[in-house]
Amino acid sequence: xxxxxxxxxxxxxxxxxxxxxxxxxxxxxxxxxxxxxxxxxxxxxxxxxxxxxxxxxxxxxxxxxxxxxxxxxxxxxxxxxxxxxxxxxxxxxxxxxxxxxxxxxxxxxxxxxxxxxxxxxxxxxxxxxxxxxxxxxxxxxxxxxxxxxxxxxxxxxxxxxxxxxxxxxxxxxxxxxxxxxxxxxxxxxxxxxxxxxxxxxxxxxxxxxxxxxxxxxxxxxxxxxxxxxxxxxxxxxxxxxxxxxxxxxxxxxxxxxxxxxxxxxxxxxxxxxxxxxx
Amino acid sequence: xxxxxxxxxxxxxxxxxxxxxxxxxxxxxxxxxxxxxxxxxxxxxxxxxxxxxxxxxxxxxxxxxxxxxxxxxxxxxxxxxxxxxxxxxxxxxxxxxxxxxxxxxxxxxxxxxxxxxxxxxxxxxxxxxxxxxxxxxxxxxxxxxxxxxxxxxxxxxxxxxxxxxxxxxxxxxxxxxxxxxxxxxxxxxxxxxxxxxxxxxxxxxxxxxxxxxxxxxxxxxxxxxxxxxxxxxxxxxxxxxxxxx
Numbered sequence: 001x002x003x004x005x006x007x008x009x010x011x012x013x014x015x016x017x018x019x020x021x022x023x024x025x026x027x028x029x030x031x032x033x034x035x036x037x038x039x040x041x042x043x044x045x046x047x048x049x050x051x052x053x054x055x056x057x058x059x060x061x062x063x064x065x066x067x068x069x070x071x072x073x074x075x076x077x078x079x080x081x082x083x084x085x086x087x088x089x090x091x092x093x094x095x096x097x098x099x100x101x102x103x104x105x106x107x108x109x110x111x112x113x114x115x116x117x118x119x120x121x122x123x124x125x126x127x128x129x130x131x132x133x134x135x136x137x138x139x140x141x142x143x144x145x146x147x148x149x150x151x152x153x154x155x156x157x158x159x160x161x162x163x164x165x166x167x168x169x170x171x172x173x174x175x176x177x178x179x180x181x182x183x184x185x186x187x188x189x190x191x192x193x194x195x196x197x198x199x200x201x202x203x204x205x206x207x208x209x210x211x212x213x214x215x216x217x218x219x220x221x222x223x224x225x226x227x228x229x230x231x232x233x234x235x236x237x238x239x240x241x242x243x244x245x246x247x248x249x250x251x252x253x254x255x256x257x258x259x260x261x262x263x264x265x266x267x268x269x270x271x272x273x274x275x276x277x278x
Numbered sequence: 279x280x281x282x283x284x285x286x287x288x289x290x291x292x293x294x295x296x297x298x299x300x301x302x303x304x305x306x307x308x309x310x311x312x313x314x315x316x317x318x319x320x321x322x323x324x325x326x327x328x329x330x331x332x333x334x335x336x337x338x339x340x341x342x343x344x345x346x347x348x349x350x351x352x353x354x355x356x357x358x359x360x361x362x363x364x365x366x367x368x369x370x371x372x373x374x375x376x377x378x379x380x381x382x383x384x385x386x387x388x389x390x391x392x393x394x395x396x397x398x399x400x401x402x403x404x405x406x407x408x409x410x411x412x413x414x415x416x417x418x419x420x421x422x423x424x425x426x427x428x429x430x431x432x433x434x435x436x437x438x439x440x441x442x443x444x445x446x447x448x449x450x451x452x453x454x455x456x457x458x459x460x461x462x463x464x465x466x467x468x469x470x471x472x473x474x475x476x477x478x479x480x481x482x483x484x485x486x487x488x489x490x491x492x493x494x495x496x497x498x499x500x501x502x503x504x505x506x507x508x509x510x511x512x513x514x515x516x517x518x519x520x521x522x523x
Contacts, residue, residue: 095289102366103367106324143313144310212316
């Protein structure tokens with residue numbers, strides 16, 4: 001199993017099982033793969049993928065607004081034992097009701113309050129301790145405002161990272177969208193976040209959505225503006241180790257996947273030199 | 279009200295159009311309710327489109343012949359009306375969307391005599407992928423919310439691998455098969471071939487009958503009924519009250 005690149009920025013993408021053969025035959029410039037789902041039992045390519053690429057655990061492990069069950073913790077540990085990535089990831093999200101009756105089935109941010117901060121700090125510590133791996137947490141955009149918020153998203157995240165020591169997985173399209181819908185300048189908005197905690201950057205595409213009447217994340221090539229913002233963040237993130245193109249969809253084509261990684265490597269100044277693993 | 283309870287209110291507001299209709303402002307900031315409704319529509323359209331694609335994947339293989347795929351229903355005008363009324367994850371909503379997809383594909387040119395049976399299979403599978411609603415626990419054995427058992431005129435377990443491999447379906451596969459579709463509490467899906475006894479026991483499990491009555495209706499011993507109900511419970515097909523197990 002290959003090790004994660006240590007001597008330079010690792011540039012990767014998500015593992016889309018329908019593109020496994022393309023990754024194996026033409027993926028020489030992809031440094032790592034993020035795993036959004038566990039490998040399916042009938043995924044014949046996965047053992048070769050695991051031999052070839054360093055993997056990052058980016059599954060849904062559970063919503064850290066609530067305590068994770070023993071089953072969820074065990075599952076997270078098993079997945080990390082399978083992937084052996086340098087860190088595991090979760091999201092600042094709360095998408096299920098506490099009684100489990102309703103779910104949004106999509107990333108959705110919590111209320112930014114003292115109570116939720118305490119919940120996330122406690123449950124994130126438990127997850128990282130149980131799995132025995134560093135935890136990075138990804139920001140999630142809101143589309144509308146809710147009563148009861150007590151602080152900004154940036155303050156919530158800054159205090160969370162200070163208290164837990166977790167790393168920041170900064171999703172650039174998510175922040176760009178949040179800035180867009182709040183009619184803020186993206187750099188000014190992003191500058192409020194704790195960029196010194198960033199370990200991994202997500203870049204990706206956005207497209208207009210008919211229901212939202214504006215842009216939202218989509219499995220397309222990253223916009224130039226998104227890549228430029230990513231580079232701007234990288235310049236302010238001394239702990240940055242990886243950039244991942246966030247594309248996970250059965251509709252994704254091999255061409256778009258490879259072109260997106262290539263655009264990202266170019267933007268971040270990562271050459272196509274042969275991969276050396278540490 | 280705790281912050282967690284407020285968050286639940288927001289989630290219910292987004293997932294359930296009836297909640298939005300009853301209390302349009304909900305916990306949303308003044309002037310933001312229209313945006314929240316837009317987001318609710320976005321979530322539901324995405325949810326059902328994703329599950330249609332996953333569930334109607336065999337019929338998708340015949341798109342060149344039929345000119346249609348199931349996900350297209352998420353973009354028709356009728357679906358916009360559905361979005362303003364649906365409860366994401368409910369059985370009723372899944373039946374509505376699955377019915378729209380089935381009707382659309384049924385009206386397409388048939389790639390083979392098994393086409394309608396395939397669509398019934400995919401519809402039943404879709405109900406499992408798109409229903410997160412849980413069955414109501416009673417003091418009698420009851421069925422899982424989306425669980426269903428259906429007899430097919432074709433040998434589906436043998437037919438599906440051939441469809442996946444792009445191989446022809448011979449008339450030798452025109453043989454009856456009984457399949458049970460279910461979903462567990464944790465969201466794991468099952469499609470299992472059942473024998474006549476399991477089929478009878480499942481059909482007799484109506485939420486009103488006792489284990490003894492289910493056994494009598496199925497023509498088996500109480501012990502056999504109890505064992506079968508336990509097995510069906512393990513795959514989410516039935517819910518057994520604690521004192522009946």
